[in-house]
Amino acid sequence: MASIVGGAVVAAAAGGGGVGVGATPHVLAVDDSSVDRAIIAAILRSSRFRVTAVDSGKRALELLGKEPDVSMIITDYWMPEMTGYELLQKVKESSNLKQIPVVIMSSENVQTRISRCLEEGAEDFLVKPVRASDVSRVFSRVLR
Amino acid sequence: MAAAALREQLNALLSSMYASGLVDDQFQQLQMLQDDGGTPGFVAEVVTLFCDDADRIISELAALLEQPVVDFDKVDAYVHQLKGSSASVGAQKVKFTCMQFRELCQHKNRDGCIMALTLVRNEFYDLRNKFQTMLQVVPYVLKGPFDFQVFTGIVKMEHMLLKLKRIACPCFLLKFV
Numbered sequence: 366m367a368s369i370v371g372g373a374v375v376a377a378a379a380g381g382g383g384v385g386v387g388a389t390p391h392v393l394a395v396d397d398s399s400v401d402r403a404i405i406a407a408i409l410r411s412s413r414f415r416v417t418a419v420d421s422g423k424r425a426l427e428l429l430g431k432e433p434d435v436s437m438i439i440t441d442y443w444m445p446e447m448t449g450y451e452l453l454q455k456v457k458e459s460s461n462l463k464q465i466p467v468v469i470m471s472s473e474n475v476q477t478r479i480s481r482c483l484e485e486g487a488e489d490f491l492v493k494p495v496r497a498s499d500v501s502r503v504f505s506r507v508l509r
Numbered sequence: 510m511a512a513a514a515l516r517e518q519l520n521a522l523l524s525s526m527y528a529s530g531l532v533d534d535q536f537q538q539l540q541m542l543q544d545d546g547g548t549p550g551f552v553a554e555v556v557t558l559f560c561d562d563a564d565r566i567i568s569e570l571a572a573l574l575e576q577p578v579v580d581f582d583k584v585d586a587y588v589h590q591l592k593g594s595s596a597s598v599g600a601q602k603v604k605f606t607c608m609q610f611r612e613l614c615q616h617k618n619r620d621g622c623i624m625a626l627t628l629v630r631n632e633f634y635d636l637r638n639k640f641q642t643m644l645q646v647v648p649y650v651l652k653g654p655f656d657f658q659v660f661t662g663i664v665k666m667e668h669m670l671l672k673l674k675r676i677a678c679p680c681f682l683l684k685f686v
Contacts, residue, residue, distance in 0.1 A: 399558045400594040407542050407551055443589070472593040494535050494597045497542065 390436035390508055394418040395425045395452065396470070397444040401493065405439060405470070408497045412504065422447030426455060429462055436508060439500075441493075442471035442478065450482055457486045466507045470495055519646045526639055529602075536599030553647070556640045559598045563633050566591045570626050574619065584622060585614040591629070602632045 392414045396402045402418045409416045417432070419425050422444060429435060438456065440449040449469050456462045469482045472493040479490045489503045526532045543551040566587050573584050592607035594600075610625035 398562070398590065398594055398597070400555060400562055400597050403551075403555050403558055404539070404542075404597055407547055411542055411545060411547055472589075472596060493593065494538070494599075496538060 388434075389413065389415045390504075391415045391417070391432070391434050392504075393425060393428060393435045393438045395420075395422060395438065395440035395444070395449065397421060397441065401441065401470075405495060405500075408495065408500050409439075411497055412501055414504075421445075422449070422452035422455075425452055429456070429465075435465055437466050437468070437504065439468045439470060439491075442469050442482070443473075450478075450485065453482060453485050453487055468503055468507075515646050519643065522639060522643055522646070526636075531602050531636055531639065532599045533601040534599065535596065539598065553644050555598055556644065559594055559600065560637050560640065562594050563591055563603070563637075567626070567630055567633065570629075574623050574626060579617075579619050579622070581614050581617050581622075585611060588614060588629075600633075600636055603629060603636060606632050 392409050394402060394405045394409060394416055396405060396418070397420050399420070402420065406416045406418045417428060417435075419428060422440070423446065425438065425440065429438075438452075440452055442449040449471075453467050453469065456465060456467055463486075466488040467486065468489045468491060469487045470491045470493050471478065474492045482490050488507050491499050491503065526536075539552050539555055543549070548554075570584060570587050573580060573587070588607050588610045592604055592611065595604035595607060606625065606629045610622065610629060613621035613625050
């Protein structure tokens with residue numbers, strides 16, 4: 366089930382639970398590509414997460430300001446206006462948001478880019494196309 | 510019986526798409542996401558988003574390459590986008606032509622880019638036609654049983670045989686389904 370809220374697609378998990386015990390984790394997915402947003406949202410839903418998918422870093426920050434229960438952020442690296450790296454920096458600079466784990470996705474496997482993101486505090490860096498097994502591996506570790 | 514014939518048609522279409530390299534394993538991942546408790550119509554949704562996206566990008570690229578002075582950075586950014594979404598849906602041939610296109614962008618080769626755009630467009634139109642056929646047939650096929658696990662097993666075997674025997678169009682295994 367999904368609904369559109371202010372330009373964001375909110376999809377409920379198919380069942381209760383999630384990776385850990387208790388409330389279903391809420392994941393914020395950020396990607397300017399409509400194709401990749403649909404795919405990452407489906408992968409996250411299949412892992413029983415509650416998903417909000419937005420198309421820009423700016424929208425992501427707006428949502429983070431309103432929703433206190435985001436457990437994790439997964440963002441594309443290369444987006445217009447605000448890159449995923451810049452979003453990561455803003456999250457880690459904020460006292461309210463810095464505890465939220467951030468995972469970066471990119472279609473390019475550039476070692477300097479990966480190192481820079483990890484040094485800035487990203488939990489992991491996934492090369493696209495992202496698979497369900499990648500998400501399961503990373504999210505299980507981070508949200509344990 | 511009509512559903513069975515349509516199912517065979519769909520199997521043959523998908524098999525040929527994989528065998529010709531039009532789509533790769535990533536497309537299968539999308540189908541598996543749908544089948545493993547995903548939203549019905551997910552593959553159709555993603556395919557439609559991809560086609561709309563690709564149409565838009567190809568139009569933008571054509572307009573950019575018509576300019577007296579070509580902004581190769583913008584061209585490259587669009588091609589990068591199309592390459593990304595192609596990879597995400599498993600549109601292998603479109604992805605490969607985008608990779609070649611990017612190299613020509615980096616060399617600021619206008620004539621080369623125009624030719625690359627033609628290739629990308631042709632590959633995309635070919636794929637889109639196949640997707641459209643697939644999406645027209647699927648609703649009727651799904652009225653009867655369609656064992657995707659069996660189908661993907663057959664496709665993998667055909668791929669293996671393609672590599673070993675270099676057969677151009679090995680749909681012969683499907684007659685045993």
